Amino acid sequence: MTQTMSPPPRLWTATGLGIVAALTLSSCGGGPPALTEIATEARQSMEDATSFTYTVTDPDGVHGDELELGEFSSHTDQVNYNILLEMPQADVEVRAVDESNAFLRLNLKDESLSEILGNVDTDGQWIEVPEAEQEDLSEYTQDFDSIIETTFSLIEGLSEEELDTIEVEETELDGQAVYKYVVPATADGETVHYTGAETVEFYFLQETSDLVQVDASTGDSTATHGFSDMDAVEVFEAPPEDEISDLEWSF
Numbered sequence: 659m660t661q662t663m664s665p666p667p668r669l670w671t672a673t674g675l676g677i678v679a680a681l682t683l684s685s686c687g688g689g690p691p692a693l694t695e696i697a698t699e700a701r702q703s704m705e706d707a708t709s710f711t712y713t714v715t716d717p718d719g720v721h722g723d724e725l726e727l728g729e730f731s732s733h734t735d736q737v738n739y740n741i742l743l744e745m746p747q748a749d750v751e752v753r754a755v756d757e758s759n760a761f762l763r764l765n766l767k768d769e770s771l772s773e774i775l776g777n778v779d780t781d782g783q784w785i786e787v788p789e790a791e792q793e794d795l796s797e798y799t800q801d802f803d804s805i806i807e808t809t810f811s812l813i814e815g816l817s818e819e820e821l822d823t824i825e826v827e828e829t830e831l832d833g834q835a836v837y838k839y840v841v842p843a844t845a846d847g848e849t850v851h852y853t854g855a856e857t858v859e860f861y862f863l864q865e866t867s868d869l870v871q872v873d874a875s876t877g878d879s880t881a882t883h884g885f886s887d888m889d890a891v892e893v894f895e896a897p898p899e900d901e902i903s904d905l906e907w908s909f
Contacts, residue, residue: 690826690837696862697813700869704806709733709891711884712805718879720854730805731891740894753784755896760787783903808851809872809883812841812858828864831871835864843874851883 690696704710711731714721725745732739741752747768754760761784816824820842827838839862843855852858855874862869872883896902 690828691867693813693821693824693826693839693841693860696837696867697810697860697869699867700862701806701810703866703868703888704885707888708735709887709889711887711891713884713886714851714881716881718881720874720876720879720881721852722854731887731894733891733893738894753894753897754792755894758789758792759896760792761785761897761902762787783901783905784897785903785905805851809869812843812852812872813860816841831861834870836861836870837864855881 709732711729713730714725714728716725716727723746725743727742727744729742730739731741737754737757739752739754741750743750747766749765749767751763752760753762763782763784765782825840827840829836829838831838839860841858841860843852843858852872852874854876856876857874859873859875860869861871861873868888869885871885874881874883
């Protein structure tokens with residue numbers, strides 16, 4: 659079922675949106691909420707979460723050729739995260755246990771990188787990152803910190819005319835009932851995680867309004883962005899000692 663949604667006036671507050679939505683649903687027997695309404699609720703849930711996982715798969719290079727797969731799992735109330743990046747040149751995994759203990763492991767696929775970095779491909783073992791060098795790992799966490807802002811800016815940056823043409827469909831995703839909204843990727847401002855996309859499809863759970871997936875597409879190519887494990891990411895611990903290399907940090 660496909661419908662064209664009309665957005666509520668932007669001067670309404672989040673509380674007002676909720677009241678109007680409740681009255682509307684009770685009078686018409688239910689139906690998909692306006693995109694701005696469900697996005698506001700989903701964003702608040704993500705911002706309140708103490709942890710969540712973000713994944714992106716981009717086998718066709720919609721967002722460029724640098725990243726094929728990324729998985730970011732982090733706690734928001736403490737320094738504790740695990741990041742896995744699969745790229746054409748190398749796979750990189752970074753794990754921060756706390757503010758002073760972090761580990762990294764590399765799988766180099768490009769011979770030229772091996773010549774530059776030396777023998778750092780440690781057959782799946784981790785390298786302990788000196789505390790003095792851990793600030794350099796911030797480049798891996800910067801993307802994670804901006805995921806929520808970037809994702810919802812695609813909706814918040816839409817014009818009134820664009821919001822008037824948004825289509826919503828009630829469907830299923832991985833066995834769960836969802837609302838699917840098709841949005842043009844025309845929002846003003848920086849949309850780092852969705853560069854190169856012409857349209858984006860937002861999937862919100864019907865039961866909770868949580869955002870679970872965003873598909874960014876251009877032509878026949880699609881990159882999939884997933885959101886999961888809100889308040890459910892386990893605390894990451896240091897790797898077992900027999901998985902930690904005695905290779906000294908030399909980057």
